[in-house]
Amino acid sequence: MVKTFKYIYGLRFETKGLENFQVEGPCVIVSNHQSILDMIGLMEILPDNCVQIGKKELLYMGPVGLIMYLGGVIFINRKSTSNAKTVMSGVAQTMLDENVKVWVYPEGTRNGNGDLLPFKKGAFHLAIQAQVPIIPVVYSSFSSFYNPAKKLFISGKIRVEVLQPIETKGLKAEDVADLTERCYSTMRETFFRLSGLASEANGSAQSPQQ
Numbered sequence: 001m002v003k004t005f006k007y008i009y010g011l012r013f014e015t016k017g018l019e020n021f022q023v024e025g026p027c028v029i030v031s032n033h034q035s036i037l038d039m040i041g042l043m044e045i046l047p048d049n050c051v052q053i054g055k056k057e058l059l060y061m062g063p064v065g066l067i068m069y070l071g072g073v074i075f076i077n078r079k080s081t082s083n084a085k086t087v088m089s090g091v092a093q094t095m096l097d098e099n100v101k102v103w104v105y106p107e108g109t110r111n112g113n114g115d116l117l118p119f120k121k122g123a124f125h126l127a128i129q130a131q132v133p134i135i136p137v138v139y140s141s142f143s144s145f146y147n148p149a150k151k152l153f154i155s156g157k158i159r160v161e162v163l164q165p166i167e168t169k170g171l172k173a174e175d176v177a178d179l180t181e182r183c184y185s186t187m188r189e190t191f192f193r194l195s196g197l198a199s200e201a202n203g204s205a206q207s208p209q210q
């Protein structure tokens, strides 16, 4: 149902690389998060047996929270790193036992400023703990058709690219920072390419540590 909202809002999706989802077994999918419109983009390409990590406040959104709960969304408390870590280490085991893919928005919040925020590390810890590949997914910028500050919301096209899986076999906790950085720079480059933006337009690249 959420997927069909694209017709109401006049959104078109142009998707590339869906074959990259055909990995054996579970994986961690990471993607950029600009707005609630991402829920339409999520449903457009959602693979089977895939659950998302969401902030726990969403659980209290009435029927929407209930649907998410029944759909298997994993809720974390972002205000408590230790809670989020505990929940996510349980997820590593479950995804292996039950062969599920986990979708994480590594920016940790919505961000429509025409760039990617530095990535949080949870998704990368999760992939390394479970020793499963990471599949990055990038959605082009919505700014040409959707900008709440300018009261702009017209029809538009979203380019989506599912990138090649990044293996984590043999990586350890000390490799998380490097893995995060690699994913971030690949996704940021892809974001600018898909959005038709020059990377310099938004200042120099920030490393996830900054």
Ligand SMILES: CCCCCCCCCCCCCCCCC(=O)SCCNC(=O)CCNC(=O)[C@H](O)C(C)(C)COP(=O)(O)OP(=O)(O)OC[C@H]1O[C@@H](n2cnc3c(N)ncnc32)[C@H](O)[C@@H]1OP(=O)(O)O
Residues within 6 Å of the ligand: 002, 033, 039, 052, 053, 054, 055, 058, 064, 067, 068, 071, 073, 076, 077, 078, 079, 080, 081, 082, 084, 085, 088, 089, 104, 105, 106, 107, 108, 109, 110, 120, 121, 122, 123, 125, 126, 176
């Ligand atoms: C009307 C129709 C209705 C229909 C409805 C149906 C709708 C269905 C929709 C589907 C639902 C979709 C839901 C989407 C929801 C989207 C969201 O909510 S996005 C927001 C929530 N998501 C996230 O925040 C995920 C990304 N965040 C992280 O991964 C974070 O790392 C964190 C796990 C939350 C922790 O964050 P924070 O406390 O800010 O800490 P960090 O700086 O990242 O890390 C601190 C420190 O801890 C280390 N660390 C982090 N994780 C781990 C771990 N798992 N194990 C071990 N260590 C970990 C990290 O390395 C840092 O240490 P360092 O020394 O600095 O490296």
Ligand SMILES: CCCCCCCC/C=C\CCCCCCCC(=O)OC[C@@H](O)COP(=O)(O)O
Residues within 6 Å of the ligand: 002, 005, 033, 035, 036, 037, 039, 040, 055, 058, 064, 108, 109, 110, 111, 153
């Ligand atoms: C004018 C725009 C209207 C767009 C409507 C699009 C249709 C939306 C489809 C389904 C609605 C229900 C899904 C609700 C899930 C909300 C997920 C979400 O985007 O949560 C925000 C969270 O990630 C980050 O939170 P913050 O940015 O830190 O706070």
